[in-house]
Amino acid sequence: MMTGTQYVASLQDGRRVYLDGERIDDVTTDAGLGQAVRIVARGYDALHRPGDDARNPAFTIPRTADELRARCELLVHHDVTLSLSAVAMALLTSSPALTAADPAAGERIRHWFDECAARDVRFAELITDAKGDRTLAPSQQDDPDLYVRVVDRDRDGVVIRGAKFHTTAGPIVHELVVLPTKRMKAGEEQYAIACAVPANAPGVIQITSSHHARHGHPRDRPVSAQLAIPDSMVVFDDVHVPYERVFLDGDVARSAVIAHSLGLWERLSGVAHMAHLGDQLAGMAQLAAEANGTAGIPHIKEKIAEIVIYATMTRACLEAALGNVDVNEDGMLLPSELYTNAGKLHAATGYAVMVRHLHDIAGGTVVTAPSFADVDNPETAGFIEKYLRGARGITADHRLALFHTIRNMTADEWGGREAVSWLQSGGGLFAQRTVTRNHYDMNAAKSTALALMEATDG
């Protein structure tokens, strides 16, 4: 397994990354990206075990209920780069279906997966294409490159061109895993491509957004300091990918199989994270009410109760997803499609309302609190100590820390990124609604309705 130091060194590999109009020669030393690298490096050190047989637990293929649950626990307590191993789980889940058409596909997936586990690498998931006019199919766009496609091939591999968007962690991981974003139709074979590309492969260009603050006091941003990971637009400017790294090539009939599996693993991770997040929102709301002296006021108690119910229902969906598993042909345990998707949809749609309750309870100081730098300044420290304290026994320091945490979590650049991310990640609400509907037993529901009608008639 890699240590944090080895991980940092592994990123100094000539990758082509841009941020704020400049080429970043070394992502590990850049002011913004370097902070994210250090977050991931700490995760490497926390998981590191010596010995050639040691293996990152994110590479454990769940075959028992305990292993599936352990995976969720692991992801919730580490930075998002570990959660992105969902893409490896998606490939393994899809392996039997892909192998039915291409007998060597499963072997290539397994070989690549084992090699990634041995190197202890991190992945990015590249599914979201540029898409141009969203109502037009890939082949109908005025520029054929608006969906990633194969533009050439030789004896050894394919050449891909196009761009993938919103790639979480792209600039600071090793393996960029490209998948078709949706089912392709006959005639769109060039777009049915799934493959793994090293982040430093010639022709790979990442144009990045960093969510790390470059100024201010560290105590102003305790959440992003632990969690903020950059996103990027990844351009494939005629990138050669050897066949051993190609998992789907031209098979339109199976082009949506991996995307569907990724949706399941991404959303399971989303539900697990959001169950934890729900508890954090409830805790923040209660602490804010106590700090402001409003914890006993009926409308505040009602809003906190709503957050508690939101958190509990999200966790209930996670439990149901883990408790109603399927098994694929390779013996891999899969969480329930129905409860995973319904749970993710519930958590994502309710999040904005819960944040509204939190902001309502906490008050405007969430966005106007002075920086901790002003606490360090003797000219302003006294005024802050005198006027920012709250209910009896609540210090200004405690309230400031609380309000900065709420702002960082929900209302600054990182908080805004998170709000959009919870809504869109895992393929967006529409996809979650559709999969939920498809896995719901409507015939059983109709039978119960018919039974009720018969009882009424009788």
Ligand SMILES: Cc1cc2nc3c(=O)[nH]c(=O)nc-3n(C[C@H](O)[C@H](O)[C@H](O)COP(=O)(O)OP(=O)(O)OC[C@H]3O[C@@H](n4cnc5c(N)ncnc54)[C@H](O)[C@@H]3O)c2cc1C
């Ligand atoms: C912070 C963040 C991180 C992300 N991380 C990743 C990542 O690591 N990897 C990755 O691949 N993706 C990632 N995503 C992308 C995410 O899955 C997409 O944002 C999501 O699928 C929506 O795609 P879009 O952003 O292109 O929006 P659009 O496709 O433009 O969708 C916007 C709206 O239009 C609707 N819409 C679009 N087309 C149609 C249509 N034809 N018919 C009906 N309705 C339509 C959608 O349902 C949605 O409501 C991330 C997104 C965010 C915000």
